Amino acid sequence: MAMAPGCQLSHPALLRSLHTRPAGVKCVVFNDKYMTCMWGNQEDQPVANYSLYYWYVPHQPVATECRRYLQHNGINIGCWFDDSEITPFQTFRVHINASLGSRTHVIPTYDMKLQDLVKPDPPVNLTLQNMSNHQLQLSWQTPYPKPHCMEYAVRYKSNKDTDWMVKLLVSGELFSFPSIDEEKKYTFHVRSKISQYCGSTQLWSEWSVPVYWGNAMAHGECAAQSPPPPGSLLPIQAPWARPYSAGERYWVRTVLIPVVSGVVLLMLVVMLVRMERVWIVFMPQVPNPSKTFDELFNTHKGNFQEWAGVPKDVVESFTPNYSESICHVSELLPKEGQEPAADRSGPLPLKKDFGGL
Amino acid sequence: MERMITFCLFFICSSMLLSAAPPSNESRVYKVLIKIIQNLKPKDSGFLHTPKDITDECLPTALACFQNEILQLQPSRLEGKTCLVITNFLFVFKTCTSPCDSYEKEAPKDFLEGFTTLLRQVIIDADT
Numbered sequence: 001m002a003m004a005p006g007c008q009l010s011h012p013a014l015l016r017s018l019h020t021r022p023a024g025v026k027c028v029v030f031n032d033k034y035m036t037c038m039w040g041n042q043e044d045q046p047v048a049n050y051s052l053y054y055w056y057v058p059h060q061p062v063a064t065e066c067r068r069y070l071q072h073n074g075i076n077i078g079c080w081f082d083d084s085e086i087t088p089f090q091t092f093r094v095h096i097n098a099s100l101g102s103r104t105h106v107i108p109t110y111d112m113k114l115q116d117l118v119k120p121d122p123p124v125n126l127t128l129q130n131m132s133n134h135q136l137q138l139s140w141q142t143p144y145p146k147p148h149c150m151e152y153a154v155r156y157k158s159n160k161d162t163d164w165m166v167k168l169l170v171s172g173e174l175f176s177f178p179s180i181d182e183e184k185k186y187t188f189h190v191r192s193k194i195s196q197y198c199g200s201t202q203l204w205s206e207w208s209v210p211v212y213w214g215n216a217m218a219h220g221e222c223a224a225q226s227p228p229p230p231g232s233l234l235p236i237q238a239p240w241a242r243p244y245s246a247g248e249r250y251w252v253r254t255v256l257i258p259v260v261s262g263v264v265l266l267m268l269v270v271m272l273v274r275m276e277r278v279w280i281v282f283m284p285q286v287p288n289p290s291k292t293f294d295e296l297f298n299t300h301k302g303n304f305q306e307w308a309g310v311p312k313d314v315v316e317s318f319t320p321n322y323s324e325s326i327c328h329v330s331e332l333l334p335k336e337g338q339e340p341a342a343d344r345s346g347p348l349p350l351k352k353d354f355g356g357l
Numbered sequence: 358m359e360r361m362i363t364f365c366l367f368f369i370c371s372s373m374l375l376s377a378a379p380p381s382n383e384s385r386v387y388k389v390l391i392k393i394i395q396n397l398k399p400k401d402s403g404f405l406h407t408p409k410d411i412t413d414e415c416l417p418t419a420l421a422c423f424q425n426e427i428l429q430l431q432p433s434r435l436e437g438k439t440c441l442v443i444t445n446f447l448f449v450f451k452t453c454t455s456p457c458d459s460y461e462k463e464a465p466k467d468f469l470e471g472f473t474t475l476l477r478q479v480i481i482d483a484d485t
Contacts, residue, residue, distance in 0.1 A: 056410075057410065058410055059410065059412060088478075088481075089410070089411065089474065089477075089478045090410050090412075091409070091410055113474075115474075115477065115478075115481070146481060148384070148480075148483070148484070148485050149480075149481060196391065196395075197384075197387075197388050197391055197476075197477060197480050198477050198480055198481045199477060199481075200473075200477075261369055261372075264369060265366070265369050265370070268362055268365055268366045268369070269366065271362055272359065272362050272363065272366065275358070275359055275362075277359060278359050278363075
């Protein structure tokens with residue numbers, strides 16, 4: 001639970017002055033980089049010692065005091081938060097004490113949803129391009145870290161118009177101006193807002209720096225610069241401010257997962273390659289006999305027995321050392337009058353041609 | 358053993374390919390859902406568990422909770438759209454300690470507001 005220091009209602013003058021002004025504190029998150037919470041007006045702020053405590057319900061319930069106060073004439077009138085202290089989508093609660101002497105008064109506040117209090121910086125790099133058929137295309141960029149959350153409004157007028165024409169764009173950083181009049185000089189401004197898909201806010205950014213089109217030098221055409229952003233009362237503009245991260249999930253997705261899966265992949269590949277049964281499928285051992293038989297053909301000139309190392313007496317034993325004459329054998333043909341051999345019973349006469357066996 | 362290793366390799370390679378593929382337009386589904394919710398006109402009765410102050414690790418639980426609870430409002434237009442594929446919640450290392458019924462019950466109007474807030478929380482972190 002919140003541990004704010006004890007406060008009680010007291011000091012009539014303080015009470016009166018604080019009740020006549022709108023109660024509460026106004027917080028604005030500027031471009032997801034820093035936030036200011038202001039209480040009361042700056043001109044007639046009653047002299048008192050103001051202190052702010054903040055916490056998030058329910059996940060960071062310990063009250064923390066403001067680290068950087070914003071002051072006017074030595075009185076604290078606001079608090080400056082850097083992006084590490086800003087957590088959207090968690091209920092944000094502040095508690096402001098106003099003490100004078102021994103008496104203290106609490107400025108009433110309410111729960112806040114920081115995602116609905118974002119004011120983006122105005123668009124930059126406005127560029128005009130001449131398209132075919134007298135069409136003009138205006139493009140720009142947004143310094144907000146999440147461009148997919150933006151919706152825009154374009155306002156323009158020529159040097160002959162009295163009022164601005166405002167067009168709303170739900171998405172995209174492009175605006176086509178249908179028909180340009182060559183005689184006139186035009187001025188364009190763009191501003192941005194968090195769309196309904198990322199928040200529920202009516203806080204538009206300031207109008208961007210203008211961009212002009214047209215050569216006609218008309219009377220008094222110096223278009224007024226858009227007023228400087230009202231953040232100029234802030235004494236501290238942190239140069240180190242960075243957009244607040246989306247939590248550790250972003251770090252996990254972008255760094256941890258690729259590195260871990262890369263290492264695991266490498267290990268598996270190495271293990272697979274080292275396994276003989278797999279390696280042999282990719283790199284089969286195709287036998288190459290050329291080297292084996294090199295000796296046979298070159299050194300021993302085709303003499304297989306010499307190359308094989310057959311001993312000399314075995315080789316000689318295969319060579320015959322005697323000669324044999326061929327014995328011719330022929331068949332005696334049956335005489336006239338005798339029946340053919342197939343009809344006779346009894347064993348056939350042993351007269352067969354054995355050939356060259 | 359080799360089969361297991363080969364299968365693991367295949368699985369890791371395909372999931373790396375899937376994550377390296379151009380991001381699908383998942384936030385388009387969430388944006389359409391926001392528009393549908395804003396056009397709903399719920400009745401005043403019937404209180405529903407409404408997750409709020411949702412931390413990162415509780416996003417899938419909260420989304421499932423909203424999907425289940427909204428069926429009690431019986432908006433027929435939502436039936437096809439509630440089957441959301443949540444692909445970027447694959448790697449959640451902390452477990453969520455808040456189940457659906459741990460959240461308080463709110464009126465349908467505040468329930469739908471809470472659902473819209475959750476969808477915004479998801480869209481804001483998406484790349485597109």
